Amino acid sequence: MAFSPALTQLIDALRVLPGVGAKSAQRMAFHLLQRERQGGRHLATTLEHAIATVRHCSECRMFTEGERCEICANERRDPALVCVVESPADVMAIEQNTDYRGRYFVLMGKLSPLDGVGPEELGLGILRERLAAGTVEELILAMGATVEGEATAQYVGDLARQNGARISRIAHGVPVGGELEYVDAGTLSQAFSGRRPV
Amino acid sequence: MAFSPALTQLIDALRVLPGVGAKSAQRMAFHLLQRERQGGRHLATTLEHAIATVRHCSECRMFTEGERCEICANERRDPALVCVVESPADVMAIEQNTDYRGRYFVLMGKLSPLDGVGPEELGLGILRERLAAGTVEELILAMGATVEGEATAQYVGDLARQNGARISRIAHGVPVGGELEYVDAGTLSQAFSGRRPV
Ligand SMILES: [Zn+2]
Ligand SMILES: [Zn+2]
Numbered sequence: 001m002a003f004s005p006a007l008t009q010l011i012d013a014l015r016v017l018p019g020v021g022a023k024s025a026q027r028m029a030f031h032l033l034q035r036e037r038q039g040g041r042h043l044a045t046t047l048e049h050a051i052a053t054v055r056h057c058s059e060c061r062m063f064t065e066g067e068r069c070e071i072c073a074n075e076r077r078d079p080a081l082v083c084v085v086e087s088p089a090d091v092m093a094i095e096q097n098t099d100y101r102g103r104y105f106v107l108m109g110k111l112s113p114l115d116g117v118g119p120e121e122l123g124l125g126i127l128r129e130r131l132a133a134g135t136v137e138e139l140i141l142a143m144g145a146t147v148e149g150e151a152t153a154q155y156v157g158d159l160a161r162q163n164g165a166r167i168s169r170i171a172h173g174v175p176v177g178g179e180l181e182y183v184d185a186g187t188l189s190q191a192f193s194g195r196r197p198v
Numbered sequence: 199m200a201f202s203p204a205l206t207q208l209i210d211a212l213r214v215l216p217g218v219g220a221k222s223a224q225r226m227a228f229h230l231l232q233r234e235r236q237g238g239r240h241l242a243t244t245l246e247h248a249i250a251t252v253r254h255c256s257e258c259r260m261f262t263e264g265e266r267c268e269i270c271a272n273e274r275r276d277p278a279l280v281c282v283v284e285s286p287a288d289v290m291a292i293e294q295n296t297d298y299r300g301r302y303f304v305l306m307g308k309l310s311p312l313d314g315v316g317p318e319e320l321g322l323g324i325l326r327e328r329l330a331a332g333t334v335e336e337l338i339l340a341m342g343a344t345v346e347g348e349a350t351a352q353y354v355g356d357l358a359r360q361n362g363a364r365i366s367r368i369a370h371g372v373p374v375g376g377e378l379e380y381v382d383a384g385t386l387s388q389a390f391s392g393r394r395p396v
Contacts, residue, residue, distance in 0.1 A: 041245075043242075
């Protein structure tokens with residue numbers, strides 16, 4: 001005895017979501033079929049659409065549907081200032097909580113050799129090109145204060161140094177061992193204004 | 199500044215999943231777009247397919263793609279014995295861990311007036327018809343030992359009594375306050391063989 005084929009397939013497919021094991025996948029499938037068919041149908045359509053249209057900004061790697069993201073396409077954002085972050089959520093947090101008016105580079109991860117994440121996976125070739133073009137004057141390192149975040153900051157800092165850019169690092173407030181996106185507004189704002197040359 | 203439209207829509211749509219708040223929805227969306235596009239596409243297709251094809255068995259309310267579920271369609275399962283459970287997961291747990299050879303009735307929930315779940319939402323009209331047809335000799339109440347489970351057992355027991363069926367209740371082993379689907383195999387098996395007339 002097993003669940004019907006379509007239900008079994010749905011439970012299996014839901015396990016692609018991070019943090020979702022066998023029990024939660026089952027609970028999600030039942031919930032969708034029992035109470036949220038319309039929401040479930042909407043989720044399927046939306047997911048298909050996002051996968052088909054969302055790509056990475058050619059300049060900063062942020063998720064976008066265009067060639068370039070909203071920020072890179074905005075001529076009023078200072079191209080001499082580039083803030084390097086781990087995740088799109090970090091861009092969001094900085095935009096919402098500080099008055100930063102420069103640009104970004106989104107690594108979409110951090111160096112983690114054991115998980116097969118090296119400089120290439122973080123798109124650092126694109127960053128090197130931006131640095132080599134000579135418009136970037138200051139690179140702000142805004143990785144989280146984790147072991148992997150530190151190693152990534154080190155690596156990106158070296159890259160910037162080789163290309164003659166000034167390097168600074170957000171400093172005060174990001175709790176040691178903490179991820180940037182969970183930092184409160186005031187702390188993040190202070191970390192930004194208190195950044196120091198490396 | 200906001201995420202691009204397709205990404206924002208995906209994050210919103212993911213919140214239809216039980217237990218998924220704003221932060222987890224964001225994490226899920228990034229994960230799917232960054233690392234699991236193929237799995238995400240598969241999830242969308244599978245979800246759409248399940249919503250279009252999975253319905254409730256006309257006899258027991260179990261999820262099925264046919265008119266009747268695998269168990270109700272099996273002539274070798276004793277129609278005189280009906281076990282009433284809260285969820286499809288409970289059917290699974292009983293099938294995998296006991297030698298029960300009767301049929302089921304799946305409430306797909308439990309009585310919860312505050313959440314608007316009454317006898318009708320639990321399909322008790324269908325159960326009444328099965329009882330009135332006279333083939334059911336014993337109704338086994340296998341709700342979880344929670345307050346709502348107890349109230350539901352009470353209600354379903356009364357229904358069976360009015361229709362002249364014998365009523366028993368699985369007894370030993372289901373921990374007080376516990377949900378049936380989390381009970382270990384031995385305990386559940388014992389609870390089944392140790393059922394008593396009510
Ligand atoms: Zn961009
Ligand atoms: Zn059935």
